[in-house]
Amino acid sequence: MMRRLSARRGDDSGMALVLVIGVCSVLTIAIVAGIALAVGSMRKSRADQDWSGAIAAAYAGIEEYQSRLANDTSYFQYGNPAATFSKTSKVALPSGGSTNPAFGIGTAGTWATIPGSGGAASYRYEVDTSAYAASGTIKLRSTGRAGGDTRSIVADLKQSGFIDFLYFTDYEIQDPANSGKSEATCAKYAWAGRPGGLSGNQCSEIAFGSNDVVDGPAHSNDVMRICDATFKGPVTTAYNPASGRKFAARNSSWTSCAGATFTLPNSPAYSPVIGMPATNSELRREVRSDLPGEVPRPGCLYTGPTTITFSSNGNMTVRSPWTKATNVAGSPATSGTAPAACGTVGTGSNGLGSAGGATFKVPEYNVVYVQNVPTVTSDPNYWASAALPSGLKCTGVGTSGVGNGIGYPAANEVAPSTTSYGCRNGDAFVSGTLAGQLTVAAENYIYAVGDITYKDVENDLLGLIGNNAVWVWNPVDSGKKALLGSNRTIKAAILSVAHTFQVQNYDKGDNRGTLNVYGAIAQKFRGIVRSGSNGYAKSYIYDDRFRYTAPPKFLSPVTTTYGVSLWVEVDKVFDESGGYR
Incomplete structure (x- = not known):
């Protein structure tokens, strides 16, 4: 019995061992699976963390570059010329104490570390300034790195301005x-x-x-x-x-x-005060031929009263009898040239000094500057005080008399004042349909002498910058009757640096209809458009394109900040080792 009992206990013990081993195996599998799941979750969590951290680091790079621009508005000149994104830009690496690790490229290149990250997050960026001269826009491609991941974004930085x-x-x-x-x-x-x-x-x-x-x-x-x-x-x-x-x-x-x-x-x-520049003379340097590094493609300089009429075929006709040189060298100017791209000087056929003016292609993405007749003998556009261009009849040369010899005042017009149409003034008389992008600046007045419109409202852009007033030409006769038809349309960014944007003879000529401005108006002093039943009613509409672009080389406030007008994530540019992908 006892043996039989002993035999039975031996059989039960064997079954229990099998059961224990089975349970342990199941538990082991469960534990291993749990550990694997936990490790996988940790890895996924870390990957997600690196993914999010990389884009945050890229944004941090954009913000850090903006802060550099805020402290030094000329910082756009710096970048890594060896970077693929900068191949069309004239940039150079800052040196000495101004060295910036964010300009690094390649596996041996540097990265800028985000403060407080313990070195776990960093960024580098590349600069494209090829559109800066034309529109004031800088493109920045920033790559952020966190852990084992990188992500890249491209941002358009635009100057805040008028x-x-x-x-x-x-x-x-x-x-x-x-x-x-x-x-x-x-x-x-x-x-x-x-x-x-x-x-x-x-x-x-x-x-x-x-x-x-x-x-x-x-x-x-x-x-x-x-x-x-x-x-x-x-x-x-x-x-x-x-x-x-x-x-x-x-x-x-x-x-x-x-x-x-x-x-x-x-x-x-x-909102705080936005400072006005003292003059528009900064734009005069854009017509200099001796600054190839800063002004690789000079605009056009005209001297004395100048008419500019745009044509929808992409041409413009310029009459400027006092002009001898349309590009100059030196400041003040000591020499000059007359490139064909700015029109032929002189009174010959299709010459700037001829009755019909010179017709040529609009200098795209550039500046036209109209200056007063120089009084310094070394200036290439100098004229003696008693001298007149051939064929020009002009009253009051060297005095405050009225009449500029190129059609102003018009027939039967009574000039508003003795200073309205100075014979040697840097006045621009502008009208027509622009096909292109251009900024017209004048040392004295700009007159909108007719409608100024665009052929293509999506792509054409015009800037009008008068050092003094920008006038809506509104001539009247001795009986205070208007000499022009009603209504006026001006499509442009308008800036009067030292004075105002105003309708000429706003208190005469009866109801003139509507002044339609599509663009932007900035002025030092308020200008009057209507007085009682005289003048124009206003219809001002903002050109939304100015949120992200500007007419070529348009002036900015004396204190400038840069805002992001557009950004988008792109395929990652660098891998985690720093090499281009």
Whole structure:
């Protein structure tokens, strides 16, 4: 019995061992599977973390480059000329203490480490400045690296400037040169001590009225006086926000009014003062032939009163009798040339000095600068004070007399003042249909003497920059009757650096219809467009293309920042070792 019992116990023990081994095997498999799943999840989590970290590092590179531009607006000149993205750009590596590790390329090249990452995240970037001269846009390709992964993005960086606004004004008063007020006294912001301040109108302050519709972003460094006007875009002003007031609601009688319409909430909002440049003389260097590294393709220089008429076939006709050299060398100029691309000088057939002017192709993506007749004998465009170009009849040479010899004043026109059409002034008289991209700048006035339009509203761009006023030509006769038909259209980015954008004879000629501006307007002082039943009604529409591009070499504020107008992720440029993929 006992043996049998012993035999039975031996058999049970064998079965238990099998059972234990089986259970242990299942548990082992479960544990291994759990460990494998955990390790896999950790790996996936780490991969996801590296993937996200790499794009964050790439964005950090964009922001770091923007900060460098903010501290040094000329930083666009730096980059790695050996980088594939920079092959069409004139860039050089910064040296000495300015060395930037983010310009590294290849497996032996450097990366910039993101602070606080312990070296786990870094970036490098490549610069494309090939479009900078034409549109003020810099392309930056930034690659971020985190762990074992890299990702790349391309961003378009555009200068913040006057053309970010449909309407920009430094001072909300009439130009003292036109109002007769003292500029020394009145060229102050209302919130900073202008006579009358917010409680009086001693400096010819101009108000927005019930017929005014501003369909785009607007900014004023001054206090905006608004009654009934409608603003369809964002409105900002440098009016001190500590006052708790956003704008001055007073009418022409300087009594309180209401009814202003702001489409967007929180308008007007505070924004700091945007500084105006002192002159547009910076653009004069764009017609110099002795700066090949900085100005590889000079524009065209014209001297004295100059008419510019655009044609939809891509040509323009220029009449400029005083012009001898259309490119110059030196500052001040000491020599010059006359390349065919800017028209043939002289009075011969198709010459700049002939009655019909010279016709030639628009200098694409470039600048035309119209200067006063030089008084320095060493200047290649110098004329003696008593001299006149051949065939030119001009009243008041060397005096303040009226008449420039190229058609202004027009027949039966009474000139607004004795300084309107100076014979030796750097005035540009512009009209026609532009096919191309061009900026026209004048040392003195720019006159829009007819409609100025685009052949292709998607691709053509025009900048008009007057050192002094930009006038909408509106001639009247001795009976104050208008000599032109009604309505005017101007498609351009318009900037008056030292004065105003204004309708000539705004208080004469009866109702002139509508002034249609498609583009942007920036001016130091407010210009008057309508007075009572005279002048034009306004229809101003913002050219949305100015959010990401600009007319060639258009002026920027004295303090410049860069914003990202577009960015997109692209295929990764470098692998984790730093080599190009």
